[in-house]
Amino acid sequence: MGVAGCLGGGGGEQETETETTTTAEESDDDHDEERPEGVSAEEFEHGPVPEAYRTALSQANEQRDPENLFTKEAVKFQEADDAVEAGLTEAGRDCGNCAEYIPDKNGDGFGACAKVEGYVDPADWCSLWESIEEAEAEGETGGDETEYVV
Template sequence: MWSRRNYLVATVGVAALSGCTGDTGNGTTEPEGEEEEEEGEGEEERPEGVSAEEFESGPVPDVYMSATSLGNEQRNPDELSSKSDVGFSEYEEALENDAHQPGTCCANCADYIVDKNGDTFGACVEVEGYIDGADWCVIYEALPEPEVPEGMSEAELATAEVPEEYRTASSQAGEERNPDELQSQEAVSLMESVDAIADGPAQPGQSCGNCAEFIPDENGDMWGACAKVEGYIAVEDWCTIWEHVSEEA
Protein backbone atom coordinates (compact mmCIF):
# COMPACT_ATOMS: atom_id res chain seq x y z
CA MET A 1 0.00 0.00 0.00
CA TRP A 2 1.22 3.46 -0.84
CA SER A 3 2.50 5.51 2.10
CA ARG A 4 3.00 9.28 2.12
CA ARG A 5 6.18 8.90 4.17
CA ASN A 6 7.84 6.16 2.13
CA TYR A 7 6.69 6.95 -1.38
CA LEU A 8 9.51 6.71 -3.91
CA VAL A 9 9.29 8.35 -7.29
CA ALA A 10 10.24 6.03 -10.14
CA THR A 11 12.43 8.00 -12.47
CA VAL A 12 12.47 6.88 -16.08
CA GLY A 13 15.03 7.89 -18.65
CA VAL A 14 18.41 9.54 -18.53
CA ALA A 15 19.20 12.98 -19.90
CA ALA A 16 20.90 12.67 -23.24
CA LEU A 17 24.32 14.20 -23.63
CA SER A 18 24.95 16.19 -26.76
CA GLY A 19 27.84 15.02 -28.86
CA CYS A 20 27.75 17.73 -31.48
CA THR A 21 31.09 19.20 -32.39
CA GLY A 22 32.28 21.89 -34.74
CA ASP A 23 35.35 22.07 -36.97
CA THR A 24 37.85 24.70 -35.85
CA GLY A 25 39.60 24.71 -39.22
CA ASN A 26 42.88 23.34 -37.88
CA GLY A 27 42.01 19.67 -37.77
CA THR A 28 40.55 19.72 -34.27
CA THR A 29 37.00 19.98 -33.08
CA GLU A 30 35.30 21.75 -30.22
CA PRO A 31 31.73 21.75 -28.87
CA GLU A 32 29.28 23.84 -30.85
CA GLY A 33 27.32 26.58 -29.17
CA GLU A 34 30.02 27.34 -26.64
CA GLU A 35 29.75 30.98 -25.74
CA GLU A 36 32.03 33.27 -23.85
CA GLU A 37 31.07 33.74 -20.23
CA GLU A 38 29.08 36.90 -19.90
CA GLU A 39 30.46 39.64 -17.75
CA GLY A 40 29.11 39.36 -14.22
CA GLU A 41 28.07 35.72 -14.63
CA GLY A 42 28.52 33.78 -11.40
CA GLU A 43 27.49 36.67 -9.18
CA GLU A 44 24.43 35.91 -7.07
CA GLU A 45 21.36 37.69 -8.36
CA ARG A 46 19.96 40.19 -5.88
CA PRO A 47 16.60 41.94 -5.59
CA GLU A 48 16.46 45.22 -7.47
CA GLY A 49 17.94 48.10 -5.49
CA VAL A 50 19.63 45.87 -2.90
CA SER A 51 23.39 46.32 -2.57
CA ALA A 52 25.81 43.43 -2.11
CA GLU A 53 26.41 44.55 1.48
CA GLU A 54 22.68 44.70 2.26
CA PHE A 55 22.15 41.30 0.65
CA GLU A 56 24.87 39.79 2.81
CA SER A 57 24.23 41.52 6.13
CA GLY A 58 20.87 43.27 5.90
CA PRO A 59 18.81 44.99 6.93
CA VAL A 60 16.08 42.86 5.40
CA PRO A 61 12.69 44.40 4.49
CA ASP A 62 10.42 45.31 7.40
CA VAL A 63 8.08 42.39 6.71
CA TYR A 64 10.84 40.00 7.85
CA MET A 65 12.26 41.93 10.81
CA SER A 66 10.34 40.05 13.50
CA ALA A 67 8.57 37.48 11.32
CA THR A 68 7.91 33.86 12.26
CA SER A 69 9.81 30.98 10.64
CA LEU A 70 8.58 27.66 9.23
CA GLY A 71 9.31 26.14 12.64
CA ASN A 72 7.23 28.84 14.37
CA GLU A 73 10.22 30.71 15.79
CA GLN A 74 10.22 34.51 15.89
CA ARG A 75 13.10 36.53 14.44
CA ASN A 76 14.95 38.95 16.71
CA PRO A 77 17.04 41.35 14.58
CA ASP A 78 19.32 42.05 17.55
CA GLU A 79 20.35 38.41 17.99
CA LEU A 80 21.55 37.26 14.58
CA SER A 81 24.72 35.56 13.39
CA SER A 82 26.62 36.64 10.29
CA LYS A 83 26.62 34.35 7.27
CA SER A 84 30.36 33.85 7.60
CA ASP A 85 29.97 32.63 11.19
CA VAL A 86 27.57 29.83 10.22
CA GLY A 87 29.31 28.47 7.12
CA PHE A 88 26.58 29.88 4.89
CA SER A 89 26.65 28.72 1.27
CA GLU A 90 24.56 27.87 -1.75
CA TYR A 91 23.39 24.25 -2.03
CA GLU A 92 25.97 23.13 -4.58
CA GLU A 93 28.79 24.42 -2.39
CA ALA A 94 27.20 22.80 0.67
CA LEU A 95 27.57 19.39 -0.98
CA GLU A 96 31.31 19.70 -0.36
CA ASN A 97 30.79 20.31 3.36
CA ASP A 98 31.09 17.20 5.55
CA ALA A 99 28.40 18.58 7.88
CA HIS A 100 25.81 18.77 5.11
CA GLN A 101 23.18 16.05 4.85
CA PRO A 102 21.76 15.33 1.36
CA GLY A 103 18.54 17.18 0.63
CA THR A 104 18.82 19.66 3.50
CA CYS A 105 18.52 23.35 2.62
CA CYS A 106 16.95 26.51 3.98
CA ALA A 107 13.56 25.70 2.43
CA ASN A 108 13.17 22.74 4.80
CA CYS A 109 14.88 24.33 7.81
CA ALA A 110 12.91 25.28 10.92
CA ASP A 111 14.62 28.70 10.99
CA TYR A 112 13.65 29.78 7.47
CA ILE A 113 11.19 32.61 6.79
CA VAL A 114 9.67 32.24 3.32
CA ASP A 115 9.38 35.00 0.71
CA LYS A 116 6.79 37.57 1.78
CA ASN A 117 7.24 40.34 -0.79
CA GLY A 118 7.58 38.56 -4.13
CA ASP A 119 11.34 39.00 -4.65
CA THR A 120 11.92 35.19 -4.26
CA PHE A 121 14.20 35.64 -1.22
CA GLY A 122 13.35 35.00 2.41
CA ALA A 123 15.11 35.51 5.72
CA CYS A 124 16.23 33.54 8.78
CA VAL A 125 15.53 33.79 12.50
CA GLU A 126 19.19 33.03 13.26
CA VAL A 127 21.19 34.59 10.41
CA GLU A 128 21.32 38.11 9.01
CA GLY A 129 20.80 39.14 5.39
CA TYR A 130 18.71 37.84 2.51
CA ILE A 131 18.27 34.06 2.34
CA ASP A 132 17.35 31.88 -0.63
CA GLY A 133 15.50 28.61 -0.09
CA ALA A 134 18.32 26.73 -1.81
CA ASP A 135 20.95 28.03 0.61
CA TRP A 136 22.31 26.11 3.62
CA CYS A 137 24.38 26.66 6.76
CA VAL A 138 25.85 24.60 9.58
CA ILE A 139 23.12 25.51 12.08
CA TYR A 140 20.47 23.90 9.89
CA GLU A 141 17.59 22.63 12.02
CA ALA A 142 15.21 19.99 10.69
CA LEU A 143 11.51 20.75 10.87
CA PRO A 144 9.74 18.60 13.47
CA GLU A 145 7.44 16.00 11.97
CA PRO A 146 3.83 16.59 13.05
CA GLU A 147 2.15 13.94 15.16
CA VAL A 148 -0.66 11.90 13.65
CA PRO A 149 -3.94 13.47 14.84
CA GLU A 150 -5.77 11.57 17.56
CA GLY A 151 -8.13 8.93 16.24
CA MET A 152 -6.38 8.72 12.87
CA SER A 153 -3.73 6.37 11.49
CA GLU A 154 -0.72 7.51 9.46
CA ALA A 155 -2.09 5.64 6.45
CA GLU A 156 -5.24 7.77 6.57
CA LEU A 157 -3.41 11.11 6.38
CA ALA A 158 -3.13 11.02 2.60
CA THR A 159 -6.86 10.86 1.94
CA ALA A 160 -8.46 12.15 5.14
CA GLU A 161 -10.78 15.13 5.02
CA VAL A 162 -8.94 18.08 6.53
CA PRO A 163 -10.39 20.11 9.43
CA GLU A 164 -13.11 22.63 8.64
CA GLU A 165 -10.80 25.66 8.75
CA TYR A 166 -8.81 24.33 5.78
CA ARG A 167 -11.55 23.07 3.48
CA THR A 168 -12.12 26.31 1.57
CA ALA A 169 -9.18 28.28 2.96
CA SER A 170 -6.84 30.33 0.79
CA SER A 171 -3.25 29.27 0.23
CA GLN A 172 -0.34 31.49 1.21
CA ALA A 173 -0.42 32.89 -2.34
CA GLY A 174 -4.14 33.58 -2.17
CA GLU A 175 -5.59 30.61 -4.07
CA GLU A 176 -8.84 29.27 -2.60
CA ARG A 177 -9.11 25.54 -1.94
CA ASN A 178 -11.98 23.69 -3.63
CA PRO A 179 -12.59 20.31 -1.93
CA ASP A 180 -14.22 18.96 -5.10
CA GLU A 181 -11.21 19.65 -7.33
CA LEU A 182 -8.26 18.07 -5.56
CA GLN A 183 -5.62 15.62 -6.73
CA SER A 184 -4.51 12.64 -4.67
CA GLN A 185 -1.16 12.72 -2.90
CA GLU A 186 -0.13 9.65 -4.87
CA ALA A 187 -0.89 11.35 -8.19
CA VAL A 188 1.48 14.23 -7.37
CA SER A 189 4.17 12.01 -5.78
CA LEU A 190 3.99 13.70 -2.37
CA MET A 191 7.06 13.00 -0.24
CA GLU A 192 9.29 14.75 2.26
CA SER A 193 11.31 17.50 0.59
CA VAL A 194 14.64 16.34 2.02
CA ASP A 195 14.19 12.99 0.28
CA ALA A 196 12.86 14.59 -2.91
CA ILE A 197 15.88 16.90 -3.19
CA ALA A 198 18.40 14.21 -2.26
CA ASP A 199 16.94 11.68 -4.71
CA GLY A 200 16.44 14.09 -7.59
CA PRO A 201 12.76 14.85 -8.30
CA ALA A 202 12.92 18.22 -6.52
CA GLN A 203 15.34 21.09 -6.97
CA PRO A 204 17.18 22.51 -3.94
CA GLY A 205 15.04 25.18 -2.32
CA GLN A 206 11.66 23.53 -2.92
CA SER A 207 9.27 22.49 -0.14
CA CYS A 208 5.60 22.89 0.66
CA GLY A 209 6.65 25.63 3.06
CA ASN A 210 7.48 27.97 0.17
CA CYS A 211 4.90 26.67 -2.30
CA ALA A 212 2.14 28.93 -3.61
CA GLU A 213 -0.49 26.22 -3.02
CA PHE A 214 0.33 25.51 0.64
CA ILE A 215 -2.10 26.43 3.42
CA PRO A 216 -0.08 26.75 6.66
CA ASP A 217 -1.11 25.36 10.04
CA GLU A 218 -4.23 27.13 11.27
CA ASN A 219 -5.13 25.11 14.37
CA GLY A 220 -1.82 24.44 16.13
CA ASP A 221 -1.44 20.75 15.20
CA MET A 222 1.55 21.52 12.91
CA TRP A 223 -0.27 20.14 9.85
CA GLY A 224 -1.31 22.21 6.87
CA ALA A 225 -3.27 21.58 3.70
CA CYS A 226 -3.03 22.33 -0.01
CA ALA A 227 -5.22 24.20 -2.46
CA LYS A 228 -4.60 21.49 -5.08
CA VAL A 229 -4.00 18.23 -3.17
CA GLU A 230 -6.15 16.28 -0.72
CA GLY A 231 -5.24 15.16 2.77
CA TYR A 232 -2.96 16.45 5.48
CA ILE A 233 0.21 18.21 4.28
CA ALA A 234 3.35 18.90 6.32
CA VAL A 235 5.37 22.05 5.76
CA GLU A 236 8.49 19.96 4.98
CA ASP A 237 6.74 17.99 2.21
CA TRP A 238 7.04 18.44 -1.58
CA CYS A 239 5.20 17.30 -4.70
CA THR A 240 5.48 17.53 -8.47
CA ILE A 241 3.13 20.51 -8.82
CA TRP A 242 5.28 22.69 -6.55
CA GLU A 243 5.18 26.38 -7.47
CA HIS A 244 7.21 29.08 -5.74
CA VAL A 245 5.08 31.35 -3.59
CA SER A 246 6.47 34.45 -5.32
CA GLU A 247 5.10 33.31 -8.69
CA GLU A 248 1.58 33.97 -7.45
CA ALA A 249 2.40 37.00 -5.32
Protein backbone atom coordinates in the same frame (compact mmCIF):
# COMPACT_ATOMS: atom_id res chain seq x y z
CA MET B 1 12.16 7.68 4.62
CA GLY B 2 9.80 7.94 1.72
CA VAL B 3 6.13 7.61 2.34
CA ALA B 4 4.76 7.97 -1.16
CA GLY B 5 2.46 5.18 -2.14
CA CYS B 6 2.41 3.57 1.26
CA LEU B 7 -1.32 3.27 1.13
CA GLY B 8 -1.59 2.23 -2.48
CA GLY B 9 -4.81 3.66 -3.79
CA GLY B 10 -6.58 4.52 -6.93
CA GLY B 11 -3.95 6.53 -8.70
CA GLY B 12 -6.57 8.74 -10.26
CA GLU B 13 -5.38 12.20 -11.11
CA GLN B 14 -8.10 14.14 -9.39
CA GLU B 15 -10.27 12.53 -6.79
CA THR B 16 -13.17 13.93 -4.95
CA GLU B 17 -12.71 14.50 -1.29
CA THR B 18 -15.77 13.28 0.51
CA GLU B 19 -17.44 14.45 3.65
CA THR B 20 -17.11 11.02 5.16
CA THR B 21 -15.48 11.05 8.54
CA THR B 22 -13.21 8.13 9.19
CA THR B 23 -13.12 7.20 12.81
CA ALA B 24 -11.66 3.71 12.69
CA GLU B 25 -8.00 3.54 13.55
CA GLU B 26 -6.00 2.10 10.71
CA SER B 27 -3.49 -0.63 11.15
CA ASP B 28 -0.53 1.37 10.03
CA ASP B 29 2.47 0.20 11.95
CA ASP B 30 4.62 0.41 8.85
CA HIS B 31 3.66 4.01 8.18
CA ASP B 32 6.46 6.26 9.30
CA GLU B 33 4.84 9.66 8.70
CA GLU B 34 3.98 11.45 11.93
CA ARG B 35 0.37 12.48 12.11
CA PRO B 36 -1.70 14.74 14.35
CA GLU B 37 -3.18 12.90 17.31
CA GLY B 38 -6.43 11.15 16.52
CA VAL B 39 -6.01 11.37 12.75
CA SER B 40 -6.04 8.02 10.94
CA ALA B 41 -3.64 7.19 8.15
CA GLU B 42 -6.55 7.25 5.71
CA GLU B 43 -7.64 10.72 6.82
CA PHE B 44 -4.06 11.92 6.73
CA GLU B 45 -3.60 10.79 3.15
CA HIS B 46 -7.00 11.51 1.65
CA GLY B 47 -8.83 13.83 4.01
CA PRO B 48 -11.20 15.21 4.80
CA VAL B 49 -9.11 17.88 6.42
CA PRO B 50 -10.51 19.92 9.34
CA GLU B 51 -13.21 22.40 8.42
CA ALA B 52 -10.89 25.40 8.78
CA TYR B 53 -8.89 24.19 5.76
CA ARG B 54 -11.62 22.87 3.47
CA THR B 55 -12.08 25.99 1.38
CA ALA B 56 -9.29 28.09 2.87
CA LEU B 57 -6.95 30.33 0.90
CA SER B 58 -3.37 29.26 0.35
CA GLN B 59 -0.50 31.55 1.21
CA ALA B 60 -0.64 32.88 -2.38
CA ASN B 61 -4.41 33.32 -2.13
CA GLU B 62 -5.45 30.25 -4.10
CA GLN B 63 -8.75 28.91 -2.81
CA ARG B 64 -8.91 25.23 -1.93
CA ASP B 65 -11.66 23.35 -3.74
CA PRO B 66 -12.36 20.10 -1.87
CA GLU B 67 -14.10 18.68 -4.96
CA ASN B 68 -11.09 19.13 -7.18
CA LEU B 69 -7.92 17.85 -5.58
CA PHE B 70 -5.07 15.63 -6.64
CA THR B 71 -4.24 12.50 -4.70
CA LYS B 72 -0.85 12.52 -3.05
CA GLU B 73 0.15 9.54 -5.18
CA ALA B 74 -0.61 11.40 -8.39
CA VAL B 75 1.75 14.25 -7.57
CA LYS B 76 4.66 12.24 -6.11
CA PHE B 77 3.99 13.66 -2.65
CA GLN B 78 6.83 12.88 -0.24
CA GLU B 79 9.23 14.47 2.22
CA ALA B 80 11.14 17.30 0.56
CA ASP B 81 14.49 15.84 1.63
CA ASP B 82 13.63 12.57 -0.09
CA ALA B 83 12.56 14.39 -3.24
CA VAL B 84 15.87 16.23 -3.34
CA GLU B 85 17.74 12.97 -2.83
CA ALA B 86 15.75 11.38 -5.64
CA GLY B 87 16.65 14.26 -7.94
CA LEU B 88 13.02 15.36 -8.28
CA THR B 89 13.54 18.87 -7.03
CA GLU B 90 16.17 21.21 -5.69
CA ALA B 91 16.94 21.91 -2.05
CA GLY B 92 14.91 24.69 -0.48
CA ARG B 93 11.61 23.81 -2.15
CA ASP B 94 8.98 22.42 0.15
CA CYS B 95 5.32 22.81 0.98
CA GLY B 96 6.14 25.49 3.53
CA ASN B 97 7.27 27.85 0.79
CA CYS B 98 4.87 26.70 -1.92
CA ALA B 99 2.16 28.98 -3.28
CA GLU B 100 -0.49 26.31 -2.70
CA TYR B 101 0.26 25.69 0.97
CA ILE B 102 -2.35 26.51 3.58
CA PRO B 103 -0.41 26.99 6.82
CA ASP B 104 -1.26 25.28 10.10
CA LYS B 105 -4.36 26.80 11.69
CA ASN B 106 -4.76 24.68 14.81
CA GLY B 107 -1.27 24.30 16.21
CA ASP B 108 -0.75 20.64 15.26
CA GLY B 109 2.12 21.48 12.92
CA PHE B 110 0.28 20.36 9.79
CA GLY B 111 -1.42 22.43 7.16
CA ALA B 112 -3.23 21.58 3.95
CA CYS B 113 -2.90 22.29 0.26
CA ALA B 114 -5.11 24.10 -2.23
CA LYS B 115 -4.42 21.40 -4.84
CA VAL B 116 -3.69 18.15 -3.00
CA GLU B 117 -5.89 16.17 -0.62
CA GLY B 118 -5.14 15.29 2.98
CA TYR B 119 -2.88 16.77 5.61
CA VAL B 120 0.38 18.42 4.61
CA ASP B 121 3.59 18.87 6.56
CA PRO B 122 5.48 22.03 5.58
CA ALA B 123 8.58 19.83 5.15
CA ASP B 124 6.87 17.79 2.40
CA TRP B 125 6.97 18.39 -1.33
CA CYS B 126 5.09 17.42 -4.48
CA SER B 127 5.46 17.87 -8.22
CA LEU B 128 3.02 20.81 -8.27
CA TRP B 129 5.38 22.97 -6.21
CA GLU B 130 5.25 26.61 -7.27
CA SER B 131 6.98 29.58 -5.72
CA ILE B 132 4.81 32.17 -4.03
CA GLU B 133 6.41 34.95 -6.09
CA GLU B 134 5.64 33.13 -9.33
CA ALA B 135 2.04 32.55 -8.35
CA GLU B 136 1.54 36.14 -7.30
CA ALA B 137 3.04 37.39 -10.55
CA GLU B 138 0.63 35.17 -12.48
CA GLY B 139 -2.23 36.47 -10.38
CA GLU B 140 -1.30 40.05 -11.23
CA THR B 141 -1.39 39.34 -14.95
CA GLY B 142 -4.74 37.64 -14.61
CA GLY B 143 -3.44 34.22 -15.53
CA ASP B 144 -5.14 31.38 -13.76
CA GLU B 145 -4.30 28.75 -16.32
CA THR B 146 -1.34 27.12 -14.68
CA GLU B 147 -0.62 23.79 -16.31
CA TYR B 148 0.63 21.14 -13.97
CA VAL B 149 2.78 18.27 -15.02
CA VAL B 150 2.24 15.34 -12.72
